[in-house]
Amino acid sequence: MNEATGMLSLVLVILMAASSAVDIGSVEATPARIVPDGLLEIEKSLVNILGQSPDVLAFAGFNLRYGKIYQSPEEIKHRYSVFKENLDLIRSTNNKGLSYKLGVNQFADLTYQEFAAQYLISLPKHCYGPQLPIEVPQKNITNATWIDWRKSGFVSPVKNQGKCASSWVFSVTGALEAAYYRKYGTITLFSEQQILDCSNKYLECLSACRGGLPYDALSYVSSHALLSAAEYPYVARVGRCRADDSKPDIDVRYSSTSQRDPEDSLKQAVETVGPVSILLEVVNSFRFYKSGVYTTSDCGNLTEELNHAGLAVGYAIENGVPYWIIKNSWGEEWGDKGYFKIEMGKNMCGVASMGMYTFLG
Structure with missing residues (x-):
């Protein structure tokens, strides 16, 4: 040679x-x-x-x-x-x-502190919002052992928030896209960027790319016409608002799950309404999730520790362990094709502490 x-x-x-x-x-x-x-x-x-x-x-x-x-x-x-x-x-x-x-993913060259600064919600503790009236429809409750709204076509494709702590916006657009499909039978992708650019001046606790709450985003979309993602594309940074103050052309309604029995209430909402916006606490190991049912003693379920939003699209059981199916906003290469499973029954990492569900009137 x-x-x-x-x-x-x-x-x-x-x-x-x-x-x-x-x-x-x-x-x-x-x-x-x-x-x-x-x-x-x-x-x-x-x-x-x-x-x-x-x-x-x-x-x-x-x-x-x-x-x-x-x-x-x-x-x-x-x-x-x-x-x-x-x-x-x-x-x-x-x-x-x-x-x-x-597994190794796009975050593997970042410290947890760097990762948190770029991707996780950071809000003053007083900003974790009011508890809204509970309006989970009391119909067709089957207490099913599993449900997965992806199989019914309700769930839009996984998106990527980029280096902006905007998961709270993606959680809401995902819920709204599912509600729209349920009512009209088609998937319409709504603009996350419009909410980032236009909602800050209306809502006290928003800080856009430093984070917000699903409640804040829903307050905005319930009173303003929301453009499509194609009309107002996402750029992962806050810019000048380019949408007018038009009233919404769809009747967006929303409410919260119960904090008294959080997981039972979330399960009921997922079963009867569809995909539900949730918050959870992301700790160091979670950012490298690849597969299986995530569970850890490193996080709790305190409201003030919640730092990331997702979309609960179902639940099931794996090897005898019940779990939630959550859609994330870190792209399809992250986790299980952009999703993760997290143990049900322990309010793991506060996953059921602040559920917000959306439906169209």
């Missing part, structure tokens, strides 16, 4: 290992992939800076998959150190034989 052939073989081995190492935390291998011209040199540079080891190759694969760009060798070393710490968490958690698995 000549020197050129040997070097090419080494680079191919690095790329194959890096490509398969992207999912190393979930113990899933992927085949080697074709990469654009010039990427070979980037891979080679990481090895030159960090040395060659399985973890460095995993970091190279992570960079390849998520298009990460760092500005200096010092930043590369820092991000690798953070990545290595997160990778250790993923491996150690998966080795415990729990009901869920973690």
Whole structure:
């Protein structure tokens, strides 16, 4: 074997290992992939800076998959150190034989503090809103062991909030899109960006890309015409409001689930109304969720600790453990195709503490 052939073989081995190492935390291998011209040199540079080891190759694969760009060798070393710490968490958690698995994803080069600052809701504690009248329809309650509104076509595609703590908006548009489908039989994607841009001046506790509440977003959409996502596309930052003050052309109604019996009330709402906006507390390990039923002692169910919104689209049982099915807003590559399962019966991470459901009059 000549020197050129040997070097090419080494680079191919690095790329194959890096490509398969992207999912190393979930113990899933992927085949080697074709990469654009010039990427070979980037891979080679990481090895030159960090040395060659399985973890460095995993970091190279992570960079390849998520298009990460760092500005200096010092930043590369820092991000690798953070990545290595997160990778250790993923491996150690998966080795415990729990009901869920973690995996490397787009957040793996961020500390939890950096992740929280970019993606999680941060509101003053007095902003967690009033308790609204409970209006869960008392009809057709079957106490089913499972329900999944995705199978009925109610649930719109998974979206991605980007680097903006706007999950509270995506939760509401998801609920509204489901309610619209239930009433009219078609999926219409509504504009998250309009709510971000236009609702702040109306509502005291909103801070847009630093977070808000489903209650706040629903207050806005119930009194203003909401444009489609195509008419008012999402850009993951707050801009000038480009919508007028037109009255809504659909009658949006909403209410909250009970805090006295939160999970029973949420289950009743999901069964009788459809997908329901929820809040939960996201802790460090959760951001790397990959599959299975998530449960942890690291979070509680205090209202003031809730820092992320999702959409409860159903519930079921897996290996004897009941769980909620929640739609997230971190893209389809995160978690289980953009969804997660979280244990039911313990109000795990406060998932049922602040349910808000939507229906059209």
